[in-house]
Amino acid sequence: MERTKFILDENDMPKQWYNIQADLPEPLPPVLHPGTGKPVTPDDLAPLFPMELIMQEVSTERYIDIPEEVQAIYKTWRPTVLHRAYRLEKALDTPAKIFYKYEGTSQAGSHKPNTAVAQAYYNKKEGIKRMTTETGAGQWGSALSMGCMFFGIELKVYMVSISYHQKPYRRIMMETWGAKCVASPSTDTKAGRDMLAKDPDCPGSLGLAISEAVEDCVGRDDTHYSLGSVLNHVLLHQTINGLETRKLMMEQADAYPDIIVGCIGGGSNYAGMFLPFVKDKIEGRKPDLRIINVEPASCPTLTKGPYAYDFGDVAGLTPLLKMYTLGHDFIPPPVHAGGLRYHGMAPIICHLHRLGLVEARAEHQMGTFEAGIQFARTEGIISAPETNHAIRVTIDEALKCKEEGKSKVILLAHSGHGHVDMAAYEDYLSGKLEDYAYPEDKVKEALAHLPQVPGA
């Protein structure tokens, strides 16, 4: 029988992260200071992040060493398994070969600890005692709770209100690991209080939760802020997954992907997978590799947004990032995939999209759950609602292979299990799940508030 799965020995786990900035055909546009319009300096960011992460943010070194302390924690759950989806292939009657790298076996049930552990480590090293962060569906908040637990750092999490109430289990996970979690908008910050005054029933958004977490950090010497996606150093840490996968596919599975599929909210899960492969595309070893970013149709950043400088948060506290955006004060509809409800996108992914190296597709909630159920009823894994977006496109591409009679290799970045998202599955199974249209008018309104770049 052919192998069902592939895994590296823990001693063969990559010891360095891969930094795409070394290999970009054009450098990333600079991050700008919103007051001056000039590129931010490391000192500008020092109140928020430890210097080693700031240096990673702008580094052009191709490989960056993973500290031994981080490797030791990684090994409590990594390397993770690459599966061949034989049963899904058979159900679809497709000649495509479907592989998925499954990040759901981490203690937090997702890919997020890959950067959570690294960020907690560098903060600890700089003497930081307390951290703040935001979270959507709770995957990031729970992962950073675990990361901070490993290094003895106090943590406060601002969790998007709709998810806080829809997904209490993730909050309790955070508390189990010792963190404090509040619903955002909260009364603990000015940004939260302002929003509650405007709309007491505000479901919250990642952008707003970021504002609260940043505000809670600024001006406290013992506290740093942490972002679970979007930024270059976050994507860097996630490349551990793509590096493992590339090695497994080439050395064990003897298959190189024709298509790589993943879901994007801020982009770190999927970029962590595809960046080590996009290098092969840039350098001409696999020029026809297709890299498909999948986003919610109700929050279609890459497929509908303009490429512009915008804030990362609702209140406009962050530096200006060049990215596809739906406007920093756009509040996405309350789809269950809380981790994909973000107005912007990782600048690295946006840049690669601009350069034509990656593509994007938007999917409706209903179809993603249908795909998730088909995956659960073939491969057995119940997936996070975010991941279901990528599964939808994986299935569609496999069916296209069937139509065309082509035996392509499809690689799915499977970001985590859905065991704490069962309320979403209940909505789907009981026929209560709603689709949300693209809120064009709201996006238009938000885009009217795009910041002016001083001096531009």
Next chain:
Amino acid sequence: MERTKFILDENDMPKQWYNIQADLPEPLPPVLHPGTGKPVTPDDLAPLFPMELIMQEVSTERYIDIPEEVQAIYKTWRPTVLHRAYRLEKALDTPAKIFYKYEGTSQAGSHKPNTAVAQAYYNKKEGIKRMTTETGAGQWGSALSMGCMFFGIELKVYMVSISYHQKPYRRIMMETWGAKCVASPSTDTKAGRDMLAKDPDCPGSLGLAISEAVEDCVGRDDTHYSLGSVLNHVLLHQTINGLETRKLMMEQADAYPDIIVGCIGGGSNYAGMFLPFVKDKIEGRKPDLRIINVEPASCPTLTKGPYAYDFGDVAGLTPLLKMYTLGHDFIPPPVHAGGLRYHGMAPIICHLHRLGLVEARAEHQMGTFEAGIQFARTEGIISAPETNHAIRVTIDEALKCKEEGKSKVILLAHSGHGHVDMAAYEDYLSGKLEDYAYPEDKVKEALAHLPQVPGA
């Protein structure tokens, strides 16, 4: 650095289960027909189970081949990882070496699929179209839902009412895999209706849910019943875990356990771990091996029950099993570890206890959650409430090693994650968790109803 974890290659996964019945110093007492008092025959059991499982129930072959179709499904998540708990050891400042085999990475999040997949396979092979079963906390019901999904069998699950309401996520998992789940007592069976007439607020029990599932099966040619624990063939299937672990400890970790710890409800998880090791004890290779069964103080079957013939279910529909029992109509207090709320115990474990080959300990709910939190805050894994019972004793034994200055090897059978049990953690963290005393009077009352063995 020393290895953090140990795992077999999927091609080295055991291809046979281990049957302790080949090596028992005395044979098991027979299972009796409640009407005649005579040993049950395979034909008596044929309405409930496929003949191959009935034959496994009484087999004395030492090794039984795992069918290739079952191996193929096992490989979607097995072999599982043996971890060294360095961080817990350090936190306890103990010279003990703590290992844990973690079954929480299966798609269902527990050890239960090991037998669910096998049982569904043998039923399918015999042409069965529909199955019924009971479930406590939902681990078994969800696992059999997955098993039946893999082989295209319809499933109806009777879920203990208190867990059905406390743990809706497990029910939705069952539905996601395509099964139907109702709260027990239900109005779908006579046993359920009788209980509801007596006590409309009855929290249910495993014993009662078994009555309902058996009643729903008997008299329907297309339907078989399935039990997730207790019976010999269930323990047999679970030995895949102990066989993997023994091989890993001896060939990779170079450590043989001095103490093995696991939680017991019906006994299958823990027996699956220790049976391949108890053979070494029986045959004198490790005469001082300690095997500690951990049960809830509120349902202390092995530590307080008499060794007697009793029914496996509340209504008295099953054959009579010789076991330690608290009385078949005893309804255990509603502790969160729903999978441990059972009046009886696997006859194999009871027999080994009778022979002095294993020992038992009862733990209060509060202490088990305290241990679970310590495990989560060191190893990162949030464990099922059932597993926390075993973690409590693991920690206590490690602390005893510290007192005595002994570097013993402790092996913990870690049965699964607690991601769908977060409501229980919330109770603990918010100070709402109750302990339940041993309900001595209720047990005395139930023991007064022990069945008479005809002709005895």
